[in-house]
Amino acid sequence: MTVILAIHAHPDDIEILGAGTLGVLAGLGHTVKIATVTAGDLGSAEMDQARTARARQAEAAAAAALVGAEYRCGGIGDLCVFNDDASRRTVTELVRWAGADVVLTASPADYHPDHEAVSLLVRDACFAASVPNYATGSSPPLAWIPHLYFMDPIGGRDRAGAWTVPDFGVDIEATFQTKRAMLAAHQSQAAWVARQHDVPDQLQSMETWSRRRGRDFGVAMAEGFRQYRHHPYPATPLLQELVGAAFVQAPRAAS
Numbered sequence: 457m458t459v460i461l462a463i464h465a466h467p468d469d470i471e472i473l474g475a476g477t478l479g480v481l482a483g484l485g486h487t488v489k490i491a492t493v494t495a496g497d498l499g500s501a502e503m504d505q506a507r508t509a510r511a512r513q514a515e516a517a518a519a520a521a522l523v524g525a526e527y528r529c530g531g532i533g534d535l536c537v538f539n540d541d542a543s544r545r546t547v548t549e550l551v552r553w554a555g556a557d558v559v560l561t562a563s564p565a566d567y568h569p570d571h572e573a574v575s576l577l578v579r580d581a582c583f584a585a586s587v588p589n590y591a592t593g594s595s596p597p598l599a600w601i602p603h604l605y606f607m608d609p610i611g612g613r614d615r616a617g618a619w620t621v622p623d624f625g626v627d628i629e630a631t632f633q634t635k636r637a638m639l640a641a642h643q644s645q646a647a648w649v650a651r652q653h654d655v656p657d658q659l660q661s662m663e664t665w666s667r668r669r670g671r672d673f674g675v676a677m678a679e680g681f682r683q684y685r686h687h688p689y690p691a692t693p694l695l696q697e698l699v700g701a702a703f704v705q706a707p708r709a710a711s
């Protein structure tokens with residue numbers, strides 16, 4: 457059985473960008489695990505930091521349970537994610553905890569500094585996880601480097617506005633209701649996203665994005681991925697094969 461770890465910065469990022477694919481993988485009998493590097497502790501204007509962190513971890517765990525996934529939080533603070541020694545060890549421990557064969561993480565270029573920092577940390581953690589003498593915590597080192605994939609950035613664009621073109625897509629029409637329910641589990645975020653991001657309906661925004669990505673691939677709804685293939689990371693198309701009939705080819709030139 458293959459183990460897939462989805463790891464992103466905040467509770468709800470994975471639900472927006474990759475939960476449909478996790479539903480596909482779970483439905484095919486693979487083991488899915490979910491981690492966030494922060495607890496999303498700054499994501500509220502009504503609750504204090506500690507209460508927000510508790511509420512959002514509970515929401516993330518409830519969302520993960522909808523695909524049978526265990527959830528773990530790295531415990532680094534929102535807007536405090538940096539590519540440093542302590543953070544790399546924390547993130548490497550999460551990769552080891554999962555025992556991941558496949559890792560899905562944040563886009564290297566995205567709107568939020570935590571997203572970009574997590575992308576770097578996870579990239580390097582996949583390498584570090586197999587280094588026996590690199591100390592992280594209680595989980596044993598991996599005997600391999602996981603296959604690494606980047607999810608789309610939020611909205612599909614980098615900070616310069618350039619459109620991100622995925623290597624391939626996953627057709628998520630069959631698992632969209634699970635994806636929607638996973639995002640809906642983040643009840644605390646409806647008010648926050650409306651306030652901070654001027655997005656009045658996060659569920660509708662996610663659906664619009666899923667349909668937009670689907671159009672790129674000629675299907676109703678999709679999620680896009682890019683594979684990190686640089687030496688010594690494995691370059692075989694493992695995720696592409698794991699999703700089976702849900703795999704969709706690279707998009708036409710984007711508009």
Ligand SMILES: [Zn+2]
Nearest residue numbers: 465466469568
């Ligand atoms: Zn985020």
